[in-house]
Amino acid sequence: MINQLGQVMLYVNDVEKIKSFWIEKVGFVVTKELHDTNVHSIEIAPNFTAQTRFVLFDRNVIEETEPELNFETPSLMFYTNDIDELYQKFQDAGITVGEKVDIQLGTVFNFADTENNYFAVMERK
Template structure:
């Protein structure tokens, strides 16, 4: 039986730019990087030792290798217990952020990476 979400595949146009965004602006860490000569992938995760990580794959390479694969951006919702601080920090780093919205389950805002992929963050205390 499935016990947890292990990795999420994120297909990006520029892997180096994506790594820079997630590490320098969002505060993730590079967990590992693999390159078998043809295919390169980078595993990143929140720096606090999260169980689930994101794998950054080269979108162009994967689309040639597996043309039928859906390479769309997954809808990811991250949790934080410091929503206002994160919002301010991302804004100061020139990350595109949406308005903070009050939802029945908590406050949330969206942010975009350098390729205009949007993600959400919800406050969890």
């Protein structure tokens, strides 16, 4: 039986640049960093107690060893308790953000990392 989602793999072109984006601009923390002879991976999360974490992998290295994997960025929705505050924080940090939109479930906006991968954030009603 599956009881939770543990990790989401993000395959990126520049692991250190994307790590800096999530840590410095979004406010995530590094929970683990692994250096192997071939693979350098960085596990990040919103905080140290988060149940779901992201693992950043160098896309080129993984494509060589596991070419059958899907390397597209997954469509991810984050939740926040204060969308206006987060929207302003992201704008102040120079993050590319879309317009805030009210939908049936709440208010949502999207944002892009430095490799133009888009994610969304929602404050639920």
